[in-house]
Amino acid sequence: xxxxxxxxxxxxxxxxxxxxxxxxxxxxxxxxxxxxxxxxxxxxxxxxxxxxxxxxxxxxxxxxxxxxxxxxxxxxxxxxxxxxxxxxxxxxxxxxxxxxxxxxxxxxxxxxxxxxxxxxxxxxxxxxxxxxxxxxxxxxxxxxxxxxxxxxxxxxxxxxxxxxxxxxxxxxxxxxxxxxxxxxxxxxxxxxxxxxxxxxxxxxxxxxxxxxxxxxxxxxxxxxxxxxxxxxxxxxxxxxxxxxxxxxxxxxxx
Amino acid sequence: xxxxxxxxxxxxxxxxxxxxxxxxxxxxxxxxxxxxxxxxxxxxxxxxxxxxxxxxxxxxxxxxxxxxxxxxxxxxxxxxxxxxxxxxxxxxxxxxxxxxxxxxxxxxxxxxxxxxxxxxxxxxxxxxxxxxxxxxxxxxxxxxxxxxxxxxxxxxxxxxxxxxxxxxxxxxxxxxxxxxxxxxxxxxxxxxxxxxxxxxxxxxxxxxxxxxxxxxxxxxxxxxxxxxxxxxxxxxxxxxxxxxxxxxxxxxxxxxxxxxxxxxxxxxxxxxxxxxxxxxxxxxxxxxxxxxxxxxxxxxxxxxxxxxxxxxxxxxxxxxxxxxxxxxxxxxxxxxxxxxxxxxxxxxxxxxxxxxxxxxxxxxxxxxxxxxxxxxxxxxxxxxxxxxxxxxxxxxxxxxxxxxxxxxxxxxx
Numbered sequence: 054x055x056x057x058x059x060x061x062x063x064x065x066x067x068x069x070x071x072x073x074x075x076x077x078x079x080x081x082x083x084x085x086x087x088x089x090x091x092x093x094x095x096x097x098x099x100x101x102x103x104x105x106x107x108x109x110x111x112x113x114x115x116x117x118x119x120x121x122x123x124x125x126x127x128x129x130x131x132x133x134x135x136x137x138x139x140x141x142x143x144x145x146x147x148x149x150x151x152x153x154x155x156x157x158x159x160x161x162x163x164x165x166x167x168x169x170x171x172x173x174x175x176x177x178x179x180x181x182x183x184x185x186x187x188x189x190x191x192x193x194x195x196x197x198x199x200x201x202x203x204x205x206x207x208x209x210x211x212x213x214x215x216x217x218x219x220x221x222x223x224x225x226x227x228x229x230x231x232x233x234x235x236x237x238x239x240x241x242x243x244x245x246x247x248x249x250x251x252x253x254x255x256x257x258x259x260x261x262x263x264x265x266x267x268x269x270x271x272x273x274x275x276x277x278x279x280x281x282x283x284x285x286x287x288x289x290x291x292x293x294x295x296x297x298x299x300x301x302x303x304x305x306x307x
Numbered sequence: 308x309x310x311x312x313x314x315x316x317x318x319x320x321x322x323x324x325x326x327x328x329x330x331x332x333x334x335x336x337x338x339x340x341x342x343x344x345x346x347x348x349x350x351x352x353x354x355x356x357x358x359x360x361x362x363x364x365x366x367x368x369x370x371x372x373x374x375x376x377x378x379x380x381x382x383x384x385x386x387x388x389x390x391x392x393x394x395x396x397x398x399x400x401x402x403x404x405x406x407x408x409x410x411x412x413x414x415x416x417x418x419x420x421x422x423x424x425x426x427x428x429x430x431x432x433x434x435x436x437x438x439x440x441x442x443x444x445x446x447x448x449x450x451x452x453x454x455x456x457x458x459x460x461x462x463x464x465x466x467x468x469x470x471x472x473x474x475x476x477x478x479x480x481x482x483x484x485x486x487x488x489x490x491x492x493x494x495x496x497x498x499x500x501x502x503x504x505x506x507x508x509x510x511x512x513x514x515x516x517x518x519x520x521x522x523x524x525x526x527x528x529x530x531x532x533x534x535x536x537x538x539x540x541x542x543x544x545x546x547x548x549x550x551x552x553x554x555x556x557x558x559x560x561x562x563x564x565x566x567x568x569x570x571x572x573x574x575x576x577x578x579x580x581x582x583x584x585x586x587x588x589x590x591x592x593x594x595x596x597x598x599x600x601x602x603x604x605x606x607x608x609x610x611x612x613x614x615x616x617x618x619x620x621x622x623x624x625x626x627x628x629x630x631x632x633x634x635x636x637x638x639x640x641x642x643x644x645x646x647x648x649x650x651x652x653x654x655x656x657x658x659x660x661x662x663x664x665x666x667x668x669x670x671x672x673x674x675x676x677x678x679x680x681x682x683x684x685x686x687x688x689x690x691x692x693x694x695x696x697x698x699x700x701x702x703x704x705x706x707x708x709x710x711x712x713x714x715x716x717x718x719x720x
Contacts, residue, residue, distance in 0.1 A: 066425040074413055146405040147426060148385045301388040305323060
């Protein structure tokens, strides 16, 4: 860990350059990256308010917050998957702790999501919903989400070096996760008996708390907070253990 | 500081698994388990390597292609981990295994300097202070805001090198990356290298250029097929490499062309052979180049002694025999020629097998491949057996003088 702290400069540098690259090549780069979640928002909004009659207060904001916070998971893990495999020269020709590559990918994803949260803020203003003091919980929950993503990313990035089909399997898992977490629907539509199942998924509670703190001015339940912190820590420990176990062979396996 | 070891490699082994068919997917691995076959081979890349580099020392790693030089460098750089044994590093390592690692073609030269600098361990503030110098050195000031993808490969290498040398390495690992580029660039590299040596940096240098190793490194490590053959004084090690002293069974392979040393075979097609002629009253059966260790070789250091051992059969009694030789450079310039008569020596003319040696005190050619002619002829120049440029040997450069031949000289004022 100490060693990693010495490389914080490099980590940020790599994250920033990757971030810049995303928006560099097209003049409307930033705009295009916003377009995807917005299109999704429109489609889902139309489908669910008109056809399924979901009855949720501020459904547009509810939906957008769900999409944006899930995007962070999808993008963070997705970019990290290839963070080792996609940079052969950095792995085979120089040495720095390989954790740097995974962490910087997650930071890039976080930066991109922060931009989306800015757009979300614009929507809040547009729909005239003002957040209350509970918004201070938003960054806290976001930090927990980030570390959870980091933990999963460590494991996936390392496994992907050895087994290239991890990336395809993960794409399917993400797809399923989008519907398994209450992103487009509220938890209340789940039959009473099955609520505990959906609550096992830490992302359920994270999304719920992010929405609550920003849109509905609710204070997160301390039980939920503990649950997500513990799961993030567990995922970080397991993910990093896998990473540390496989890391010595990276340069040879690529 | 003075006596601290910078690199200690102890009983180090490195094996690679070479899968017969690469299993890259989970599915293949799972089905592979049920096959029950072990479908990879262990490839021993490095075998029991032991050496120590002291702080401020420069060592060279030499050996043929594929002997494990680069693997060893990567193990020292912590890119590969040893399979057995240990590598202890004391100090900050800067590997120059490839220039321009992590360059982003879509970012500008300036942005890339910052990224590459960060990879090589420089902070933004350090780069701020040296940015001008880097741009000047690479000669790319005008293009600092140009995207890297619009640069020629030469420009990219220059930019990478200019940035890389701004790092302040404690231990420098250098593969042959610096052997690219034009003369001017290579000279720049050499200057920087010289500077590092003067600053007493610890350097591990991998090269085929024995002359550079001799010039820069006080010690050398010789590898052969992943085994450490010798470690010690550079000149001694290079001798061992050049003369292949440690290769017992491989001597045969060192012959430039096995057919050349097969007189029997040559005899058959003597009629049509344009490189051999004569009436065969005397027949040259064998020519060997003997090095200073008394072993047959085809590689010689410039300036070293060499003995040419010529065997000849006298098939019919003849009045006199003169043995002559000539040495040609690879581009067919005759460099030297002499014979027994010129040197006032009378060669034996007893019927049967004879042997004559020509002792050369020092090979004055600087480097290159040389072709060798041997002839037996009468006083009237009528050839008994003339073998024209049928033999050859190589001379390995020792100093930095230019040209074909070394002329013993010194400067005085």
